[in-house]
Amino acid sequence: MIQCNYERMEDKIKTFSRFGDTGKGGITRFSLSDEALAARKEFVKRMEAIGASIVTDDMANIYATIAGTEDLPAIVSGSHMDSVRQGGNYDGILGVLTAMEVAETIVKEKIPHRHPITVIVWTNEEGARFEPAMMSSGVICGKFNKETMLASKAKDIPGYTFREALEKSGFKGKEENRLDPSKTKALVELHIEQGPVLEAEGIDIGVVEGVCGMINYEFTFTGQAGHAGTTPMKYRKDALYAAVKTIQYLHDELDKLDSKLVYTTGKISAHPNIHTIIPDEVKFTLDARHQDSEVIKQVLEVIKKIPSVVEQCEVNYEEAWARKTVSFTTELVDYVEFSAQECGYSNRRIYSGPGHDAQFAIDFVPTTMIFVPSVGGHSHCEIEYTPVESCLKGANVLLNTILHIDEN
Amino acid sequence: MIQCNYERMEDKIKTFSRFGDTGKGGITRFSLSDEALAARKEFVKRMEAIGASIVTDDMANIYATIAGTEDLPAIVSGSHMDSVRQGGNYDGILGVLTAMEVAETIVKEKIPHRHPITVIVWTNEEGARFEPAMMSSGVICGKFNKETMLASKAKDIPGYTFREALEKSGFKGKEENRLDPSKTKALVELHIEQGPVLEAEGIDIGVVEGVCGMINYEFTFTGQAGHAGTTPMKYRKDALYAAVKTIQYLHDELDKLDSKLVYTTGKISAHPNIHTIIPDEVKFTLDARHQDSEVIKQVLEVIKKIPSVVEQCEVNYEEAWARKTVSFTTELVDYVEFSAQECGYSNRRIYSGPGHDAQFAIDFVPTTMIFVPSVGGHSHCEIEYTPVESCLKGANVLLNTILHIDEN
Structure with a gap:
């Protein structure tokens, strides 16, 4: 079975940990801050290096796509890169890094795939600088009014709006580039559990059934x-x-x-x-x-x-x-479980307590999530940690899930 | 028996209620704020009008003295003019206003007195803007280090120190003007009870034995x-x-x-x-x-x-x-009780729960306090209230206490 690469996974985690490094083991990487923009540029550079084509939409969400062999809707995976103040190196970013690693593995190993594979970076999931959380997924999935969101004021700079941050970022693109249900086959978001259950029970993979x-x-x-x-x-x-x-x-x-x-x-x-x-x-x-x-x-x-x-x-x-409780797409949940079993990883079904961009996407495109353990259950803090081995297991499940979706 | 004047008492309360008026029945009059300085100027104007000589010391405490017929130590009475945020019109200021009214009564009624009578205004009793509370009485009674106090930072203006507020106030005087034990016969501070006991028991005057x-x-x-x-x-x-x-x-x-x-x-x-x-x-x-x-x-x-x-x-x-519990000077406590009885006012002995400048002064000069009721026991809030009648009763007890001290 083709697997993702440990050294590459580790390198990605280490590299992105530098953008907003607090010097105390964590990061402060507010959405569209200089630190977040540097992380985005690194993302674009690395995705272009493996042949992806990059577009951004009007909320600065980034889509990096490697073409498939057929003209089919894309399989999308990713998460967010922004953090809370003094947050950790795994919440959000790991969903981007594992999707990047999956894409890189597919390209380097020349794994045939019919559908385009898109790595997505959502803008402002945390809402730590500009409220609310899950702002951009909320706008493009029709949950939030765009004009209201653009007027959201930064908590760190008086009077500075999300609109200004967006214009200044260099990542604002066209509305037509937004995630499009007619051009999207599925969305899979990998995330750390942000809780202690998987670690306490010694389980590798959380097969996420929905959001509580x-x-x-x-x-x-x-x-x-x-x-x-x-x-x-x-x-x-x-x-x-x-x-x-x-x-x-x-x-x-x-x-x-x-x-x-x-x-x-x-x-x-x-x-x-x-x-x-x-x-x-x-x-x-x-x-x-x-x-x-x-x-x-x-x-x-x-x-x-x-x-x-x-x-x-x-x-x-x-x-x-x-x-209300959000339930993910049954078929996709089953693929995740099957992939974990194929990989020989222990797994259990679990509901997410926190909200994620995926919970908005589910109304729009078939969606599911994969959880990997959080050591000590810590999240939104500098000691947030998931070993590279666990991240790699998550990437392997994501890879196989995507390939199963591609086959069907 | 000579008594203080109702209309004058009422006028004093009304006039000083304007300095820092919140428009909601109370005041915000932080120590050495513009509002507090305006109140101090009114105090000086009124005391000069009755022939008092004014000095201030190095902590901006004000001493307004009407001369006695003999070269004797002064009998001192007063309190503070500053308030907490959204405080009331009686805490502190009533001790100043009753002492002013006593001095005015003595002058206007030409009541003979051997000792000089000094009305004192203590600076920064509340500590609401510059910590700690009872700052200036603490400095001149040797409880606090003056340099540390001068470096105390304002809570409302970043970096602004008590030293700067003091220099800017126009009320900073000489250290030699400080309250001097060798030139002070007694200190009597009138204050509202700040609690519900006197009102609940229908008692006019609290004869304060000490501070809890x-x-x-x-x-x-x-x-x-x-x-x-x-x-x-x-x-x-x-x-x-x-x-x-x-x-x-x-x-x-x-x-x-x-x-x-x-x-x-x-x-x-x-x-x-x-x-x-x-x-x-x-x-x-x-x-x-x-x-x-x-x-x-x-x-x-x-x-x-x-x-x-x-x-x-x-x-x-x-x-x-x-x-530790502070006990006031027995002889002075007895004078207060005797004066209340002479005036025909119901009274009871009571301990003060809150701290007052008087508790520092007691280590330094013979000291006592007089309480008048607080309606509903309210204090440090805008609904703090004591009727003019009750204030006048307090002023009359203060007048008679001072005259008894003067006689002995």
Whole structure:
């Protein structure tokens, strides 16, 4: 069986780790930043070197295509190159690097293929500099309004818009170059798991069935500010203590639901947040995800049972955002599983917790994903790590999946 | 019995409420801000109008003195004019306004007094713009290093130091003008209670015996960041949940101690504070106050029983600051009580929970304080309120206290 090349895979990972290197093991490579543009140029240089033709669309998504032997729709694979602040060297970029390695293997090994094979680089998946996340896939798959996205303001430069970054990038192309369902046979995105399951279970490959449904709620507790030194406990309306009791309630109740449910309070703020003042307003978020919408409904029931007054503080909450469970194309999911088995790699079916560009693409073209393990489950941080061996296994599964799609 | 004047008292409160008016019932009057300087100029104008001589010291504390009939040490009264952000119209400023009203009454009614009477305005009591609180009284009473204080950076203007604000203010005077124990007979500071006790008990005057001892601890919980969508609950090291459990533990245990104990978690922060990331670091504060040092020791025992690992997160804590209970000068406390009784006002002995400039002065000169009620116990907020009647009662007690000190 033809396989991808270890040294080339390692070289790709090392080379791209330099673009935005924080010096602490990770990268900060915001979308369309100088570091991201340097990575894009390296991508183009390397893809041109193996004979790919390059186009970009109006959202600066890059398509590097090696021709097939027949005039057929393309098989597309790739991911994104941008990172969060002090992110890691695998989230997103590994999906691009493995797709590059697959293309390079096909070219160097002269593997016959009927369909064109396109390596895609999505612009601004993280939304770390310009909100929202998955901006460009969202625009071209009809989820987001393009003009609104162009007006998105950079978090690091006051007044600087995504539109300006796009114009300045040198990567803005024509709308007609966008991913086109009529010219696309399938899209396969490889990604690190960003969680600990595959590693903990000693499994090589995650056969991704879909992306978990989720809800995100924001809670607000309104109490009464008062001086820490003068207000007897019985007279207090302590918004922070009300929030603490509610977080504990949520843990107690949500732990009774299905064990695959994950829920997180990641964000909390207190006002005025001064050590000598009883907080009069506290906000926190609750993110909850499960592949089964029935479980998400149970979460909502738990939320609805929160009293309107807790510890004499008023409680309010609202849905900040939500998404339904996305299921990938069954046939493609089966190809991934079959390819992993062919390669002799341990594998299991898994749902993705985080969102990916692929979840927008699925409405548009047949789509699936491949996961490789994340050591320690770490992601969005500098210690994010997947050994080259694991990356190579992912590339081999991607290669075989693409070849199976090509055959059928 | 000679009394202060209602209309004049009301006029003073209304006039000074304009300096830093937020338009929502309160003020933002950071120390040495333009608003605070305007208030200082009004103070100087009014004090000069009643014949006071004005000096300032090297920390911009203002001393406005009306001469006595003998060459004796001064009786000093006053407070501060700065506020927290969106603070009220009574905290601090009322101690200045009542002292002004007492001086004006003495002058206008030609009340004979042997000692000079000085109205003092302390600079930067709140520490809301330049930390720490009680900065200038701390410097001149030898608690704080002056150079360190001058280097304190403004929270609202990057790089702007207290030294620059002081130089620019026009109120910086000579070190030789500082409050001098050899030239000071007593210091009496009137203040709002900043708590609900006097109002709840229907009492006019708080005869302040001292300032409660307190401790302030900062807790840090260290967990592991992880993606909200991928990390199964059992693998998590959620620093926020560890903090929540600990806050609940503190409430459960501290509620078993003496009912006069007050404790507060006013400040909390989570890192990275993103709704989709499990927090890897959470910090919160615990402020606890009681007049009896034995109760404070019991609080420390509760803190020491916190396990070093909670919910798989490492727990660390340290004392941020502490103060022992401060007792005011017995003779002066008795004068306040006697004056309140003479005026026919209900009164009770009380300990101050918050700190005041007076607590530093007590090491230096004979000192006491007078409290008037705070409606609803509100303080450090825009709805902070004390009716003019109550302010006037406070001024009358202050007047009589000063006259009794003068006689003895």
